[in-house]
Amino acid sequence: MSSISNFFNYHIPIIDDTLSQYITFNFTDNRRILEDAIRYSVTAKAKRIRPLIAIATHQLFTDNAERIMPLGCAIEMVHAYSLIHDDLPAMDDDDVRRGQPTCHVKFGEDMAILAGDVLNTYAFEIVGKHLGSHYNAEQVVHVIIELAKAFGIQGMAGGQVLDLKSGTITPNETYLKTTHALKTGAILKACVTLPAYLEKASRIEQETLADFGDKMGLLFQIVDDILDVKGSSEELGKTPNKDADQNKLTYVTLWGLEKAEVMATELANSALSDLAKLTNRNTTRLEQIINFIHNREN
Numbered sequence: 001m002s003s004i005s006n007f008f009n010y011h012i013p014i015i016d017d018t019l020s021q022y023i024t025f026n027f028t029d030n031r032r033i034l035e036d037a038i039r040y041s042v043t044a045k046a047k048r049i050r051p052l053i054a055i056a057t058h059q060l061f062t063d064n065a066e067r068i069m070p071l072g073c074a075i076e077m078v079h080a081y082s083l084i085h086d087d088l089p090a091m092d093d094d095d096v097r098r099g100q101p102t103c104h105v106k107f108g109e110d111m112a113i114l115a116g117d118v119l120n121t122y123a124f125e126i127v128g129k130h131l132g133s134h135y136n137a138e139q140v141v142h143v144i145i146e147l148a149k150a151f152g153i154q155g156m157a158g159g160q161v162l163d164l165k166s167g168t169i170t171p172n173e174t175y176l177k178t179t180h181a182l183k184t185g186a187i188l189k190a191c192v193t194l195p196a197y198l199e200k201a202s203r204i205e206q207e208t209l210a211d212f213g214d215k216m217g218l219l220f221q222i223v224d225d226i227l228d229v230k231g232s233s234e235e236l237g238k239t240p241n242k243d244a245d246q247n248k249l250t251y252v253t254l255w256g257l258e259k260a261e262v263m264a265t266e267l268a269n270s271a272l273s274d275l276a277k278l279t280n281r282n283t284t285r286l287e288q289i290i291n292f293i294h295n296r297e298n
Helices: 004-022 032-042 049-058 069-086 103-107 109-133 137-151 156-164 173-198 203-230 251-255 257-276 284-295
Strands: none
Touching: 004 049, 004 069, 004 284, 032 069, 032 103, 032 109, 049 069, 049 173, 049 203, 049 284, 069 109, 069 137, 069 156, 069 173, 103 109, 109 137, 137 156, 137 173, 156 173, 173 203, 173 251, 203 251, 203 257, 203 284, 251 257, 257 284
16 A cells, blocks of 8 residues: 555645636636635645545545545535634634635635635535535435534534633633534544445444544644644744634643643544454555644644
8 A cells, every 4th residue: 555645646636626626717707806715715735634534535435536526625615714714803813824824814804704605605516516426316415414514503613613712611621622523523524424424334334434533533633732832833834822822722721732642642543443443444544644644743
């Protein structure tokens, strides 16, 4: 099995090209500036970890990555929307994202808000229009419902509220774990559970992958918390130490850097143990992705 870098290097250009095709509208009126803001945010250099996880999970069951690409790209669009809105002055108020000025700095708050609005809704158009070429209507409706949960008040948006308001509560791990599970984990988990559902994985496989997805999502956010303290602006492509500056509850502020790093290692090992239960599947890619998430530097 080739390295994870080969997997990334092969699939990222395909993901980038597909995203570029999806967000090309060719407007000639004033909507052009909104199209430019969307393109600027979506096509910025990025890890594309969410569609890559979807592809890696999908490959447990089939090698035809084209079938899952609409789902992976739709999730990446919503991720881009979440970053645009997270960076707004009313939210995390950041000026740098992915090593370049944030969308509202480049295009103004009005266009940034609208760019996020478009990406949040357009993702469902992509799923409905393109995923239906490969899966039946019942499956597509199920995916739409589960994505809506992962993106909305039961997922990412709900987690963002808990994160923004974390300074108003007595710090505790239950609140923090819930915040991370919703804000970051819900979408990452969907990248695992939905491809398994679409490819009709067994009930036990789907349950195992759901547990794996929970741990992967929490691992990703704990590593984010660690990097916010340890990373530089150049390494992260965004402003470091934002969590402490905004008095946010994180695994580092709650437990300290050393314990947070130990907890990340324990989660990574537990996630790998889940994959080991899938004895009839080649889980090498997902194992490599867990190691990548655990050891990443940005």
